[in-house]
Each structure stands twice: as C-alpha cells, then as structure tokens.
Amino acid sequence: MVEDSAGTKDTASKFLEVPIAQSPSGSNDTICGSGWLSLSASGSGGELRWYDAPNNGALVDSGSTLTTPTLSNTTSYYVEEVENTPVQSVGPVDNNLFSGRYFDSNDNWGCLFDVSKPMILKSVKVFSDMNAQRTIELRQNGNVLQSKTLTIPNGQSRITLDFQISPGDQYLLKVTGSTVNLYRNDGGANYPYDISGFVSITGNNTTSGNADDYYYYFYDWNVKEVPCRSDRQEVKAVVTDEPSLSFTVSDASCQGGSTGAVDLSVANVSGTVDYQWSNGANTQDLSNLQAGNYSVTVQSGSSCTAIDSVNVASSGQAPNISPNVQDVSCEGSEDGAIDLTVTNTSGTSDYQWSTGDTTQDVNNLGPGIYSVTVDPGSACSATETTTVGQGGNRPDITPDVNDVSCNGDEDGSINLSVTDTVNPVIYQWAHGKTGNSITSLSPGIYAVTVQNGNLSRPGMGTGFWRHTRI
Template sequence: PMQNAYQSAFGTGSYKMFVTKINATGSALIFSTYLGGSGEEDIGTGIATDTAGAVYVTGCTGSSNFPVTPGAFQTAFGGGNIMNGIWQASDAFVTKFNSSGTLVYSTFLGGSGDENEYYDTFNGDVALAIHGWGKIAVNRAGEAHLVGHTQSPNFPLTAGAFQTTGTSGGTYNNYDFFFTVLNAAGSNLVYSTYVGGSTIAPGGNSAREYVGNIALIENTCAGATTVIGAGTSHSDGFPTTAGVFQPAKLNSYADQPVIFRFSLGAGTFLTASVTATPATCGNSDGSATVTASGGTPGYTYSWIPSGGSSSTATGLSAGNYTCIVTDGNGCSQAQIITINNSNGPTVTTATTPQTCVQGGTATANASGGTLPYTYQWCNGQTTSAASNLSAGTCTVTVTDAGGCSVTSTVTITSSVSTPSTAVTSTPAACGNNNGTSTVTASGGNGSYTYGWSTSPVQTTATATGLAGGTYTITVTDANGCTKTATVSITQTGGPTVTTSTTPQTCTAGGTATANPSGGTSPYTYQWCNGQTGSTASNLSAGSCTVTVIDAGGCSTTSTVVITSSGSIPTATVTSTPASCGNNNGTATANVSGGTSPYTYSWNPTGQTSSAATGLAAGVYTVTVTDAIGCSAIQTISVTSNSTLNATITSTQTGCTVNNGTATASVSGGTSPYTYLWNPSGQTASTATGLGAGNYSVTMTDANGCTQTQTAVITSVPGPAAAVSAASTNITIGNNTSLTATGGGTYSWSPAAGLSCATCANPVATPSQTTTYCVVVTDGNGCTDNACLTINIDIPCGDIFVPNAFSPNNDGENELECVLGSCIETLKFSIFDRWGEKVFETTDPKICWDGTYKGKLLNTAAFVYYLKGVLTSGEKINRKGNISLIR
C-alpha cells in the first residue's frame, strides 16, 4: 500500500525495494513508497532513523537511473560486473526521507566494481545472488555511518583512511568491507576506508568479507563516536589488533565471524579547578572561584546552596559548597569547595538586679579571638562591667585586637520594682479654679500613698479645685519606693463666636456657619432648628440662634438672619378628556412668574413640552422649572368619555343541527350601534343558526368607539352509554350475556362471536379474550360509546389456537397467540402456502403480529404446527389453519 509516496509505481525489473513508516501504535501508515530505477534489482538491506524521525535507507542498486538528488556525494552510477549475462552490476546507495516521507537526499556509493552484492556458483555457472550486506546507523548530528562490502579497487576513500587499498582487485567473489561516514547533507564523505584481508584461504577461491551489522556509541561530552561493525571473513589475513580475543582465523576453509571498531572525532573532557578564600571572624565574607577548561566552551555555573551563577561566588560563610559547571554541549562537572573560618571572640555575661535605690550591674567575660578586648555597653560605658543599669535589656559588644566582634544581650531584672504612674487632667475653665488631675499608679508593692503640691496638700489619687499652673504628684508604695510626676493645668476663658450666612433660594434653604475661638476645644453647637454641626443648612428666611459650648462647659450665643432671593414661578393646567377609552387626552401647563425660559417634565409620561398629548384617563403631574432652577408643581386629572359596554347571552345548539343563538346587549357610548359577528359575518345584535364553538362580536357606537365580546355556543347533551355482562370471565367454549343502556339504537363491535350486533342484549361466545364496544345513538342522532372486556379462561390441559386474526391496527384481534394456562414448553411454527416459515417461537408469551422480515403480510391462509408439554406432563402435537385478515 502506498501513502504519501515519493515513487508510487513498481517500475521495471525483478526486484524493487519499498520503504514504509507506520505510526507508534501500528494502526496507520505515515508514508509508504517504492524506491528504485529501471534496473533488474534495487535491494534495501539496512534502515535507520534519527532523533527527528527521518528515515535512512541503504542497500544495492543495479539501476543507472536510481533516484539521486542534486548536490549528492555521487550522482553517477559507478558500474560493476555482469556475471554470465545473468546478474547485473551494482552500486551501494544511501537515501534519506524526512519524517513525513519527503526525499531529503539520495546518492550512489561505489567504484567500478560491485558493492553490497554476493554471487555464488552452481556447477560452474552463476546461479545465486545474495543481497543484504549493507547496514546503516545515524548519530545525533545526522551523519550516516555505513558498512558493506565492495569489489571496487577505486571505492571512494578519505585522506587518513585506515586501509587505502582493496584486496579484491575487482575480481569476482573477492570482497572487502568498507566503512563510510556521510555528512548530514549527504554531499560529502566524513570518513571512508577499506577493511579486509588479502590472503585467499587454502582450498578456497576467494578472499571475501560480508557485513552483518553496525552499531554507534556516542560520547557527547568527549565529542567522540565509537562505531562497531560485525560480519564474516573468508580471508586468513583479516587485520586484527594486539590483545584481542582471537587474533587469527581458526578454520581456513570457512567464513568466520569478525568484529571491528573505529573511534572517530575524539575530543577532550570538561575539567575544572578551584581556588578559595576563607571567611573571617565568623562572618560571611569567604569566596571561591571555579575555572573550567576542556569540553565545549560556553560554560555555565550553578552554586549550591548559595545559588550563584558566575564562576566566582562571594559572601560565603564557613562550610561546604558545590559548583556544577556545564559546558556548551550540556556535559557537567561538579566541584566541592570547603570554606574555612578564623573565629572571633566569644562572651559570657553576669548581672545583678536593679533595686528601688540603685541600678543593676552587668559583667562581660570575653575569651577567644585576639587580646586585648574593648567593650561598648548600651549606656555608653566601655569597661568589662557596666553599672547603674535600669531594668530591661542591654547589649554589649566585645571587639578583639583583630577587629572581630561579638554582641551579647543581658536582661536586668528588678528585685523591688518602683511604682509607675500615669497622669490625666482637665483644665481650669472659664477663668475658674475648677481644674482636676488624676494619677494612676501601678507596679511597686501596692498600698500607695499620694502627695500633691497643693496648699493644703491633697492626699488622694485625684486633686480638685485646681487653678491654672504646674503641680507635682509623689506616689509612694509599701516598700518606700517613690515615683514623682508633674502635670500642667491650663487656664481657659470662655469661647467667642463669629457667624456667616447664605440666603434662602427657591431651590434650597439658607445656611449659617459658626466660627468659634478661645475657650477649650472641642466645641459643641446647638442651632435653632436642632442641628449640632458648626454649619446649619436648609434654614428658612428669618432669624436663628446658635449656642457654642467649649470642652470646659463655657458657652456663648449668637443670632443670625437668613434672607431670601428670587421669585418662584406659578402654573395652571387645563386638559381635554380621552375618548373611547383610548389614549388621546391632552393636558397643557400655563406659567407665570419666575424667570423664563421654562422647562417642563410630565409624570408619568416623561414628556417635556408645555402640552402633554396621547394621554389615557388618569392623574398627571407637571413640574415647571424656570431659568434659575425655581420650580412649580401642578396636578391635573384627564377624564374619559362614557365607555361602550356590552353583555352577551347565548342558547345551545343541537348535536346534529346548528340552531344556537348569541345576543349582544350594549350600554354606554353613543348610539346608534353596529354589530359584526365572527366567523358568521352576521350584522344584527342577535346571531342565529350557530353551531357549537366560540363567536366574537365587535360593537361600534356613533363615535367610532368599539367593544369586542365572545359568546360560547355549547351543544345539548347526548346519550350516556353503559355496558355490562352476566360474567366477564368465562371458560373457552362458553358464552355470556351483554347488556347495553343509554340510547335508542345500538351497534356492537367486533361482531364476531356475538348473537346480534345491533341488539341491546346480545350473547357473546368469544374464542379468546375480547373487548366489545357498543355505540349508542339517541333520537337526536347524538351518540356515545362504552366498552367491556370478556376474559377467556383456558383450563389446564387444554391449548387453544385461534383460526383467524386481523392485524390492521384497529385494536381488535391484532395478534395470533397460543392460548393456555398450563404450558410448560412449546414450539409454535407458522408456514405460508409455499412452505416458507414466517414465524416461530418457543415462548408462549410471544405472539405473531402478521409480519415477516419486518414487513406486513397481506390477507392469506397459513398452516401452523404446535408441539408442547403441559405442566401435567401431557404432550401436545397439533396442526391447523390460520387466516390473516386485513
């Protein structure tokens, strides 16, 4: 099968190769193509792929027009030996397709002899050509590596080849290996050499080598490729190397396996050297530098755990670090670096607590580092011991002679805590001696006493009756520890106030603002209208007072006068009524006063002119606004002319004759009135001769106002049919009496099995369970119907097969069934008159519906065969006729 084929036709000759690529699941072709020219044979012997999914093929070709590409290494057929006129000359070839089957390059590879073809003889004649000796492998660079065999003395080689002379001399049945590397474009040789012996084995007639396979081992980090070839050699002189497993041929008369290996493009491995600088004084000031060489330039660096990305890492603490160097080819080398440290001094401390009569002390005891040491305490002291320290934390920094330092923190406790105080106060207000001050004590040893610098001395936590000035409070706890604090009592006079106003307008009330000064802030405000902010708004024209009270309770009162500006427009509104219940009323606003021009807004219509039109009956409001924003609002009612009203009465129609009537009675509106009935088309107030249904009448008065009403005409009730039976369950072969009531005449269906189909009381003798329906007709020709089912019971031991059924979708006798209540097993078969089986079942619940192969059969006679076993063990074997009636 061909798919995306480069060459879709077989061509001429006996053998042509094909190249096929299948997807990863083996479920579909990616591409498939013939490959060859017009020669006798084009044989593929080796195939390989690269990392991009391209396909490389090698083998031998006898076609001088084998497909090659422009710029390929060898575009002309090299030739070869034609043996006894039978086998053709051959060259090796290399062809590359991309991953989708497009030809990338194709080239011959060979000299004047044969490549990749082997001939053997039978009774002195060439009788057999064996192919399959060329193999191929591809490296990451896309270079094709080939091994095969050649008779050509001029096979293409490269400078520096391992073996530059072939041993076959172009003679029949003498071959050498060749090993060739093509560049990625297929345009030139990277390397090519003979590999083979020159000695013909005793008793033999050839010195030949045949290839079995090729393998590549790539060392990307060293830039080298190892190629391993395997095959067989008939030559005693195959080249071997020292120290190999088997340096000489063991059997001169036989082909023996050989392995050869070439190493190409050996490079240098990535290496790295390290220099390090230690950290000092326990600080993070060490550094390390890694120098890379070898491999492929374009080095990158990754430091762990510091996270650096350059060749030098700085700011390092003492410890071990790893630097991973990666070259441009992705090869990596890890170096472990140890950063040492010259330690600074260490320090231990001792303390004594603070008391209420003296401060605490702290002593620093330094060791390590380089003597002498210097000291720096939190309170500026510079000896090894600090004194008079307050309770809390204090730091000391010890520095040795080398400049290395260490810092330690001490905590000074308090053996007897001193009380703490917090003082609050209120000022002396309005020029009076009414200031206060309160001290809150905490800490110490409870049970505090107080002494205020007042005359006389006040001894409670709160001092009262204070004039403006500075006071001292001394708090003493039970241990005699004291805490002194000062407080300033301010002396304030009462506030004064100035005011400003804005006038009342037609759109907003006036405003007034009080601006207090003096006294003690914050201030509170009380306006005449109850507002409490510094500014009162929405004030009416006239006078208004404001009282300002400061934080000391001092107050002052001021009166403001609010003026009014501008006149307000007035509006009157007239209207015309809406007629016939339509939206055709109007309302018009007439404005005076204010400042023109005016704008209008009608609610709820949203109209904006002085006259609102298209109005339904109802109440409407217009807001008129003048040029300075003053507005007037008026409301008007739009009335409606008398509405046309109607009532409809009707009489019933008979069930067989249209004799109903409908009458429209009109009130309101303006007479005279006209009428139009639909669908009858009558134009009087009363429509006659109506059948059952809905009728609408449109009434129009003298003003063109209309009203539409609907009359419903019903028909007189017909008969009520009922049906009963003496028994609704009978044994097959028996009968029962049916009784119908409710009408004058009766019609039964189905008529089969009835003694009379038009009697009120027929006798029913059904052969199977049957539903009987009766149509009852009264004297007016009105009808009704009712149905009743007579169930047939077939006693155990009896099986009944009806001899007729009518599958015509009328709901009666639709199925042909085997009837019986004690059937254990059965086989029920039905045949047409030509003997073809049209139905068969072994399930007594499955019946025939008159179809065969999904199609309904026409009226015809059929034969049935029935075999069965009853639950009693009795066997049944019957046959008979069945009529299918449409």
C-alpha cells in the first residue's frame, strides 16, 4: 500500500512466477493376500522422494522404486520430484582478509544479510580457539527464527546449519551464549558479499561507526536455492483378498457310479473368474462324478489365485460278481452253465439274465455271450458279461468193411478212419472190443462209440456209428 503527500492510498501487487516441477508418473503394484510390494515412479531427472501423506508427512524413501514393508491392506504412498539446485559460495573464503582476534567479549554481534529467493544456508566455515558447544541463531527483527546447538572443535572447521530461509531483509546470523570464542576480523571487510539476485551479506550489526568493516565469525557460506518440488503423485500398494472357496458335495450313490456332484461357492473375486479342475473341467460346478478327490484352481480378474480340493465319497458299493463258467461239452450240446458268486451285498438280490432267467445261476446253456445284472436292493447295481465256450466237434467216423467170405466163416473185419479228434481217442464196440480195427467177425450188426479225448475236459465230443451188415 502506498500513500502520497495528499493522503491518497493505493495498492500495488507484484506476482512472482515460481516454476513447479512436473509431477512424476507412478506405477501401482498388486498382491494377493499380505506381503511386500514394489512401487515405481519416473520423472524428468530430478530426485524422487516418497512420502506417507499427500502433504507434509514422513519421508519414507527416495529413488525410482519403493519397496514397502509387509502390508495386509491397500496403502497409498505419494511421490514427488525435486529438481536439485547447485550449492554456491558467498562471503570471505577465510579469515585472512585482515587482522583480528578470537572474540569473547559478548554475544551481541553477527552478520547481516538479505535473501532474494528461497534459500537453504547449508554450512559455514568458522575458526575456534577452543573445543566447546555453541548455539548458532538466525534472527530477524529481534526474533529467533531458527537455531542449532553443536560442538565446534578447536581450529578451522565447517559447521552444517541447513537453515531454510524465505526471501527477506536484515537477517542476522550470530552466536548466542556465554561462549563465543570464534575469530572476528577487526577490519578489511568489503561489503556486500553477494550472489546477484539471490543473497547478499550486507554488513554487521554493530552500532559503533568504526566497526562497519568488521567481519564476524562466519566465512565461506555454502548456500543453494530451495529445490523446486512437484505436486505429489499417489501410487497405490494394492492388497486384494485371495478368492475364498467353499464346497457343497453330493456323494456318488455307488462305488464306480457317476452320480456325485460338487457345488462350488466363490467369494472375494472380481471381473472374469476362471476355473480349472483336475478332471479337465472349466466350469464352476461339477456333476456326474465318480467317488474321488478333485482339486480346483480359481483365478479372479484381479489375478488372484486360490487352490483347494474336495473329496467325493460313495454311499455304497456295487456288488462284486465272479462268474464260474462251464463250457458246452460238445458241438450241438446245451450243457453249459454259469455259477455266480456275488459279494458286497446284504439281504436279497435280484438277478436279471439276458436269457430272461432271474435265478442266481443258469444251466442248460449253449455256447454264447451272457450278461446278468445284480440289484441288491440299494442304489448300487452291477452288470457282468461272460462267455460260455463250445466243446470240440463230434468225431467223423468212416468204416472200411470186409465182409465174411463164405457162409459160416468168421473172417470179416472192420477198420475205422476217424477225423476231428483230440488224443486220446477211445473206441468202444458194442460187443466189448476196443480199437479202431476189429477182425474175425461173423456176419451181423456192429456198433461202436468213439470218444474224442477225455470227456472230463472241455472241448471234446463223442461219435457213434452203426453198421447194419457184414
């Protein structure tokens, strides 16, 4: 506000353009269940700093990546880019500019300076004649703005201050306390010491006119502009719940039967959900299952995966059928039989044969394929198929007859040729003789039975031949 000689007041505003760094870009990371995550960000070449809040907050880490601690909930972090500025020097390099002494008379005096841009006073050089603790203060208009207490060793040293200072005039940097004992030049100072448009050390705060060129304590200031900071960018460490699986099982009604089912319920999923069962199915639920163990992998749209398994039991066992088969003894015969032994049943079972029979065992069978279904009265039944084999062919008998040469003689004979036989072949003549040839026969009728192998063995047969004249 400006007031002229006539008392008129007016207001003028001046705006400073302060460049702000472009916000970095960040990449979220996602994990299923609790664990650590790796977040990343990229900027335009400045330093990336990670915080736990969008404003102020604690500095968590710096750099292009942030590895979080173990998290069980989604957590936001905030990254900013800081365009670092160079460190510059201002003020006398050392205390050789004029004579002086280690000052210990009082703690009133120090260096005055002006600041044109936001500044960080990083450090200064001092010269001490004793190892002692001092308090360095930054003041303006008598007010203490910042202070730092530290031990300054004997001799030359550089002390770190890191005072962040806003633009302003008549700042005072001084030592406060009973112990000063730092070197002061008693002249020779050529004020101002400055960096154009940034900072200027303008003099000291002494009131004595002959001390205007004194220089107090603080040499070779290291200063830098306050870094330009971007707005903070939120980057999320996303923790999603693993899919939760639960099963409703319908057991198979019979061992070996395909009547079981699994109804799968899924929670904590989003987007498209994929199912992969151990039996190759990719549906949510299963049906027509035999008893057994089934595992499933469920992946939700968030890429979270859960694996679980379920057992389908059976409520009963099917009958166990063991057939004992007697083959047909000979071609054309129907003396085959099947004797069933049935276990895993209780009570009365029903039998249904392909022949129409309803008994457990069947007899008088010709060669062929026979099936039976055994129903024990429970939900379980079983079917068995078996084959009744055919015995051997009947022998083919061809007689060679030599008639009696003259009435009253006994010189007739019969010689048999037999095919379709399996040894041993047994010949049994009606009049008691054996063998395939008989001699010394009188006229008459002769009958023979040819047994093809041992009739107690399956696959054998009997042939019969009768001759009416000799």
